[in-house]
Amino acid sequence: MDRLVLRQPDDFHVHLRQGSASADWARDAQKAGFARVLVMPNTVPPVVDSASLMRYRHSLAAAAPGLGLLMTFKIMAGMTTETLTALKAAGAVAGKLYPEGVTTNSADGVRHLKDAYPVFEVMQELDLVLCLHGEDPGAFTFDREVVFLKDFRALRQAFPRLRIILEHISTREGLETVREAGERTAGTLTAHHLLYTFDDLAGGALRPHLFCKPLLKRSEDRAALQAAAVAGEKQFFFGSDSAPHAKSNKEAALCSAGCYTMPVSLPLLASFFEERGALEKLDPFLSVFGAEFYGLPRNPGQLVLERRPWVVPLEYHGAVPPNAGETLDWQLQEV
Ligand code: DOR
Numbered sequence: 001m002d003r004l005v006l007r008q009p010d011d012f013h014v015h016l017r018q019g020s021a022s023a024d025w026a027r028d029a030q031k032a033g034f035a036r037v038l039v040m041p042n043t044v045p046p047v048v049d050s051a052s053l054m055r056y057r058h059s060l061a062a063a064a065p066g067l068g069l070l071m072t073f074k075i076m077a078g079m080t081t082e083t084l085t086a087l088k089a090a091g092a093v094a095g096k097l098y099p100e101g102v103t104t105n106s107a108d109g110v111r112h113l114k115d116a117y118p119v120f121e122v123m124q125e126l127d128l129v130l131c132l133h134g135e136d137p138g139a140f141t142f143d144r145e146v147v148f149l150k151d152f153r154a155l156r157q158a159f160p161r162l163r164i165i166l167e168h169i170s171t172r173e174g175l176e177t178v179r180e181a182g183e184r185t186a187g188t189l190t191a192h193h194l195l196y197t198f199d200d201l202a203g204g205a206l207r208p209h210l211f212c213k214p215l216l217k218r219s220e221d222r223a224a225l226q227a228a229a230v231a232g233e234k235q236f237f238f239g240s241d242s243a244p245h246a247k248s249n250k251e252a253a254l255c256s257a258g259c260y261t262m263p264v265s266l267p268l269l270a271s272f273f274e275e276r277g278a279l280e281k282l283d284p285f286l287s288v289f290g291a292e293f294y295g296l297p298r299n300p301g302q303l304v305l306e307r308r309p310w311v312v313p314l315e316y317h318g319a320v321p322p323n324a325g326e327t328l329d330w331q332l333q334e335v
């Protein structure tokens with residue numbers, strides 16, 4: 001088989017940044033084949049109210065007409081019901097919780113999860129989805145996700161009607177916790193956590209373009225993530241956590257966290273599902289489970305992937321994808 005016809009997919013976790021560069025990242029999402037993207041709010045300044053959300057969506061829509069923009073806001077402790085209601089009215093579909101200091105642009109994040117409980121209460125009433133960066137900043141870096149899961153379980157119990165997503169799951173325990181938490185709970189999986197381990201990042205020469213938060217983990221964790229994706233478990237769907245940084249900020253003494261994977265996600269995932277004999281599970285992972293969880297219709301359009309080797313560009317607008325210069329088997333048919 002040399003041609004794969006897929007429903008146009010969604011990417012339920014992207015960073016499109018701010019300012020003039022965001023036009024490039026938004027257009028890349030379209031070129032990469034995505035119909036809709038869930039846009040993360042950790043811009044500078046962050047998206048924290050209806051005015052900033054509408055401004056941001058407007059600038060992205062102008063840059064990439066036709067791209068479905070699912071907007072989020074950054075959860076701040078002390079956000080009022082009024083602010084949250086206005087965000088919902090402005091079209092926000094989800095709020096994103098960043099624990100303080102765990103990743104790029106999160107110094108203004110929430111210190112203790114409990115500090116944001118009053119916000120979660122209102123989000124539950126408004127039926128806004130809660131997206132979690134699930135890492136405890138007080139724990140050792142490698143253990144941050146697993147340590148966070150205790151708070152996650154308490155949160156799950158405290159807000160039974162809230163839809164909660166554990167973003168970019170990186171551990172076996174993270175998957176297990178989401179499974180046990182039941183159907184109002186889901187997790188996103190990135191291409192990089194599915195394909196790489198900490199050894200790829202730092203087992204030999206350091207590869208800064210694989211440095212992200214949460215860190216890539218052990219091969220046992222990766223195997224668990226891979227099994228969840230190819231089994232077609234509906235609680236787990238694709239969110240690339242595509243996070244472009246300038247090459248000069250990645251190949252640096254202080255390397256920024258984030259992998260720019262959006263342009264290569266579909267070819268990588270096609271090869272990955274094919275190698276495991278699970279190509280029929282690719283469409284639900286990319287285009288069905290996430291839409292269902294968010295209560296969105298499936299995308300009507302289609303795209304075609306062709307088996308035609310191509311070499312991943314060394315840069316996209318100054319950001320280097322983790323597998324720059326490598327040859328991939330599948331590529332998107334130009335329309
Ligand atoms: O590696 C990451 N980069 N993880 C995140 O959670 C945020 C992202 C970014 O914004 O660069």
Ligand code: ZN
Pocket residue numbers: 013014015040241243
């Ligand atoms: Zn992210």
